[in-house]
Amino acid sequence: MQLPVHRATTANLQALYPFVVETGLGSEGCYVGRETGSGASFVYDPWRLYNTQAITNANILLAGVLGRGKSALAKTMAFRLAAFGVRTYVPSDPKGEWGPVAEALGARPLVLGRGMATRINPLDPGRRPSGIDEPTWDREVRARRISLLQALTETGLGRPLRPVERNALYLALDRVAQSEADLERRRTPVLPDVVDALMNPTAEMARAIGIRSGAELAAQARDAALELRRLVVGDLAGLFDGPTTHPLEFDAAMQVVDTSRLAGDDTAVALLMTCASAWMEAAIADPSSGRRLVVYDEAWRMMRLPALVRRMQAHWKLSRAWGISNVAVIHRLSDLGAVGDANSEAVALARGLLADCSTRIVYAQETDQLASTASQLGLTDVEASLLPNLPIGRGLWKVGRRSFVVDHLRSPEEADLVDTDMRMR
Ligand SMILES: Nc1ncnc2c1ncn2[C@@H]1O[C@H](COP(=O)(O)OP(=O)(O)OP(=O)(O)O)[C@@H](O)[C@H]1O
Numbered sequence: 001m002q003l004p005v006h007r008a009t010t011a012n013l014q015a016l017y018p019f020v021v022e023t024g025l026g027s028e029g030c031y032v033g034r035e036t037g038s039g040a041s042f043v044y045d046p047w048r049l050y051n052t053q054a055i056t057n058a059n060i061l062l063a064g065v066l067g068r069g070k071s072a073l074a075k076t077m078a079f080r081l082a083a084f085g086v087r088t089y090v091p092s093d094p095k096g097e098w099g100p101v102a103e104a105l106g107a108r109p110l111v112l113g114r115g116m117a118t119r120i121n122p123l124d125p126g127r128r129p130s131g132i133d134e135p136t137w138d139r140e141v142r143a144r145r146i147s148l149l150q151a152l153t154e155t156g157l158g159r160p161l162r163p164v165e166r167n168a169l170y171l172a173l174d175r176v177a178q179s180e181a182d183l184e185r186r187r188t189p190v191l192p193d194v195v196d197a198l199m200n201p202t203a204e205m206a207r208a209i210g211i212r213s214g215a216e217l218a219a220q221a222r223d224a225a226l227e228l229r230r231l232v233v234g235d236l237a238g239l240f241d242g243p244t245t246h247p248l249e250f251d252a253a254m255q256v257v258d259t260s261r262l263a264g265d266d267t268a269v270a271l272l273m274t275c276a277s278a279w280m281e282a283a284i285a286d287p288s289s290g291r292r293l294v295v296y297d298e299a300w301r302m303m304r305l306p307a308l309v310r311r312m313q314a315h316w317k318l319s320r321a322w323g324i325s326n327v328a329v330i331h332r333l334s335d336l337g338a339v340g341d342a343n344s345e346a347v348a349l350a351r352g353l354l355a356d357c358s359t360r361i362v363y364a365q366e367t368d369q370l371a372s373t374a375s376q377l378g379l380t381d382v383e384a385s386l387l388p389n390l391p392i393g394r395g396l397w398k399v400g401r402r403s404f405v406v407d408h409l410r411s412p413e414e415a416d417l418v419d420t421d422m423r424m425r
């Protein structure tokens with residue numbers, strides 16, 4: 001047509017080309033797929049949205065029935081965000097499906113299994129972040145170890161710790177730390193040290209909390225000690241009871257702990273997830289490490305146990321301080337209410353997790369879940385009516401106060417990476 005070239009900004013050209021109009025959440029961030037309403041590309045970046053105050057935290061809850069592409073979404077997001085320098089941590093991969101993604105990013109998944117040489121020490125302190133002095137760091141490490149030991153014992157016991165037991169744990173941990181400092185061995189404590197100190201407390205430890213003898217303290221703390229012992233001599237022995245064999249690669253684009261070889265009862269799996277996530281905490285807790293995504297795939301397994309929900313909640317609360325975005329993958333929102341009796345602290349904590357996720361992505365839900373999902377997320381009738389029939393890969397995104405229905409699109413390479421159906425074929 002021999003017309004001169006004409007340039008204009010998208011602000012002016014949108015009248016001619018509506019598809020270049022910014023819809024969704026803007027144009028900066030990682031590509032997710034297509035918004036079904038406008039047909040426009042949908043991009044998402046929790047850190048950017050936080051900075052623009054579109055959301056109040058960077059945490060994500062991802063809920064949906066089996067096999068609708070929840071893990072696929074989490075994996076592709078991690079894969080795509082890696083291009084933006086975001087590192088991803090998967091503290092526990094109970095189905096062993098994250099390995100290919102890690103490998104595609106040049107990282108090696110850490111595989112834990114009985115009889116394998118791999119071992120991780122959940123008491124590892126990690127790398128001291130720059131800007132934190134040694135005493136502060138020591139206190140932080142101690143606090144983290146306490147919260148881990150407490151979660152492990154409470155989960156094993158199936159009840160909160162009694163005050164004596166809790167104090168016995170503090171004392172045992174301090175004795176272990178002390179004896180190492182004295183000997184100047186500076187070896188990182190391992191779980192057997194703690195179990196030993198808990199089983200054989202000294203008279204001095206007992207006196208510190210007004211108990212007459214070490215033997216009496218031992219008797220009072222025995223149940224807690226025996227639960228921890230499970231990780232040292234019981235069915236979970238050989239995984240978390242020695243020094244770490246494969247140090248955490250702080251700078252890898254992705255770190256995955258593959259726990260799929262360890263099928264067992266839910267409590268065992270939850271204990272594993274706890275140890276693995278405590279171990280990774282060493283890397284996650286460093287605020288100078290940049291933007292990181294922490295994915296709890298199959299998080300509903302952890303959420304069944306109040307002690308673990310408490311730990312997760314602490315991570316959720318700290319996400320801003322650490323610069324991380326936590327992703328919890330569950331089946332349905334009622335998983336959050338299944339951690340205890342209706343009015344219990346555990347349920348309140350789990351519901352609190354939902355409140356601390358500014359982004360909620362809902363994939364297909366069973367019809368019996370509709371009313372409660374709609375009320376918990378404040379869905380409109382139209383949104384709720386979509387939920388039972390959402391096809392694979394399509395989800396309702398509630399980002400802050402806005403809603404989008406998005407088709408998650410994958411490139412052929414990504415489709416291969418996230419395929420979990422190959423064994424069925
Ligand atoms: N966006 C998509 N488009 C087409 N197929 C998809 C999409 N996302 C996932 N799939 C396919 O659906 C299958 C199930 O996906 P995925 O394992 O991610 O589901 P899930 O929701 O995590 O399931 P589960 O609850 O069992 O863990 C995979 O084989 C994957 O290839």
Ligand SMILES: [Mg+2]
Nearest residue numbers: 070071072297
């Ligand atoms: Mg999955």
